[in-house]
Amino acid sequence: MIAELFLSGIVVWLAGAMASLALWRQPAAARRVTCGAALAGSLLDLAASAAAIFSGSPAVIGLPFGNPVFTWAVRLDPLSAYFNVTLAVLAAAVSLYSFGYLREMEGRRNLGAFGFFFNLLLLSLALVFTASNAFFFLVAWEVMALSSFFLISFEHEKEKTRNAGVLFLIMSHAGSGLMLIAFLVLASASGSLDFSSFHLLASRMPALQQGVVFLLFLFGFGVKAGLVPLHIWLPEAHPVAPSNVSALMSGIVIKTGIYGMARVFFDFYGAPPVWMGTVVLAIGVASALLGVLYALMEHDLKRLLAWHSIENIGIILMGFGAALMFRALGHGNLAALALIAALYHTFNHAMFKGLLFLGAGSVVQATHTRNMEKMGGLIRRMPVTALCFLVGAVAISGLPPLNGFVSEWLTYQALLAGFGTTQSLTRLMFPIAGSLLALTAALAAACFVKAFAIPFLALPRSAEAAEAREASFPMRAGMAVLAVGCVALGLGATWFVRVFDPITQQALGVRASSALVMARGLALSPGTAHGGTISTAGIALIFLLAGAAFAVPLAMRWSRRSVKGPVWDCGLPGLTADNEYTATAFSKPLRMIFSALYRPRREIQAEFEVSPHYPSAIRFESEIELTFEKRLYGPLRERIMAMANRMKGIQAGSINVYLAYIFITLILLLLFGVRG
């Protein structure tokens, strides 16, 4: 049953891809087919993977097309199924949203091609999460990378978009290269390409080889996940894509890196050495902090969200790092807690980041700009979008009672418990990581005050914003699905943690949920003796009761005594949008405090006719320096360009020379073969 559902999902996506390509001359039909197939495929995939999580044994499905050398088999074990559920829920909401979102593009862009790559992306994602063979995995990975590339470059008439697409492609392939080497090392040790033969294999290898394979996988998958310092493509590529694609990219495509790491760290490795967990934890902290710090300086709404993806990947990796360390130190229950925190946050991030990108998409479509400084007052023009965006903003800031709070709370608990697991100084890492997580979360809250308030509140800052129109019904529905997801995953935490039992059972041999759920499902606990408890449902219930009992009746009574009045404008002839605080001004204190990181540069030119106190025009320019781009990748790029210049000499352009090269290579390979 699971097999049939999963396969029919794949077939529906494939058919959707082909059909929308065939319909490229009829945009309206192509749009309906694209979104319909994507939605149907997602629902089928959801049914299959939800069933697979709870079925006792992993479903192994041989795909009906094939090749005699490699098995095209997919395996829906609990980990794969979990990521597939994440994919399916997000993809269903995004497809629903796309019914409305793509209408704008009808007749102006090739929706056939869009639909082809969109469905292909969903298909390849499902296969990446389930492929049970290294070769098949890499093929699916490559299809995913290429279809994302085409979707990112969809608005290719802009130079920025093209550059971002190329950067994405280069980084993605550098990552695949590292992964390929690591897989080949594993394959040569096991003699097979099947994932089942890699199970616990890496831990049996010599220490050096084990470490090298680990780092290759970490950086190979890290490129896709967007860890610092491999993140540079992410804030370029995610914003330039159409917003429904951005939602998928940030929500689930970068999670393929997380899936890959989970697969390698908790399936291929048994109990890894402690340093591996330490490295992952440290990279996680760095990514979280730098991601949010750069996000704060952004006033491009979509770029801001892209930086936050780096932050959240960092939070997920903190959980992974802690889980690896606990496993190395022999604390199975704590490792399960940390792994649950990381995977919970993975799902949560897919929900709220998908929601925020869809919200940003509605806003960008309504105002025709990504610059927050030109928005404002949208809460009156677009009330539903604003409410959904607010839910996402509260969730991503980790505030109770929504889902971001639950997973961050679990991460804190894991880090706190970590202090007692070892006597060595490495234990100091846990509380330090915890305090930096607190800083990250608080900065994220500051950033989302800005990201919600500047576009949605106060007066419109441009004519477009003043005349913005609410998103169409399918778009609102798509956002509402994800907003409900954020609320449900927050309030239903004690119900949801049961999903992790099969995963932790498979990875660590521990079923943790019964220890995590307390007070008949009302409260969540970290599973340690006397650990603290939390009840998001209880908090929400009290808010609702208090609101219904006091807030509503009193507010109604007070409203009779209230009058509308102008805002205090310091005696000016009336408040205008020019008086409002801007996004740049909002983050100014942090720009000054962290100036060692940002190295801000600003330029002010004032033109005046009579007196310098009465300028007739002022030009203000301010920018910050992106450290990694400038100091790490700048020199690297120059080095590569210089090398390419030097290599120019051997590119003679004559076919005889190339034939000679081929001949020499062949001789060398033969010699190498004889020697081996």
Add this chain to the structure above:
Amino acid sequence: MMERLIDRMIENVTQLFLLLALAPLVTGVIRTLKARLQTRRGPNILQPYRDLGKLFRKGMVIPETASWIFAATPWIVFFSTVLAGLMIPMVAADAPLGLFGGVLAVIYLLGLGRFFLALSGLDSGSSFGGLGSSREMTISALAEPAMMLAIFTVAIGAGSTGLTEIAGAAIGQNWRFLAPAQMFAFAALALVLIAETGRIPVDNPDTHLELTMIHEAMILEYSGPYLALIEWAASIKQLVLMTLLINCFWPVGLQHTWFGFGALQGIAWLLAKLLLLSCAIVLLETVNAKMRLFRVPELLAVAFTLGSLALVSTFLF
């Protein structure tokens, strides 16, 4: 089972009453003491109650530019602060609403209130509001790591983030605040408390329409009952953080149970300790001048260093 539930209800209602009734008093005591120390006569100790009463009876002016966020914020701030207050141990080690959350929930509920307060600061479109929101979010973000380190130090000792467990572990060790780790953590948390409650040298609670203000700038557009709710919530928040500080580090007088004669004793001790801490705050506010905004990060860096020292001291000593 039923009896336990009823006991819980009684505890919750008592603590709720204490929170609501005591918070303006603490504010009033601090104001009066401060005036006396500066050789002014100062307002009556009960003045904050009169202010609240007056504001609740007044009408409201709602800015034309504001959205529903402006009206929802006072309620969210008030409820989240009171909810956080029910999660801390005040009279007995048993926090009435301890099941719903521990110290992390307290911090994040206060964070939820702050988030909406900052939004409403920007909602009216006045530049004062934006100025306050920006500064409030910056300072609270920078205070967060120091606070978390101090809390980790305390929580590691008790092996829990539940405040009932933390206070329970502290009961009977009245002098443990003399241990180096506790002293460092106390100092760190005290600095954070000053920053979070908007007191000198970080912010001045007595100013209106000054370019240095933070909290007052955010709520400049509020009037009448909504202003009363926000002011009340601010004093409850101050009470919550002060109680947290004294009961975690100096649990003397904290009772095992809520019932019997002990409870009265517990309340008396609580009042005495609050008065002592208020005196300390007043002294600190009087002998210090308000800092420039961009010196505040240095103060919070000191708090962070103290927190780190506290952590290291837990296994050095």
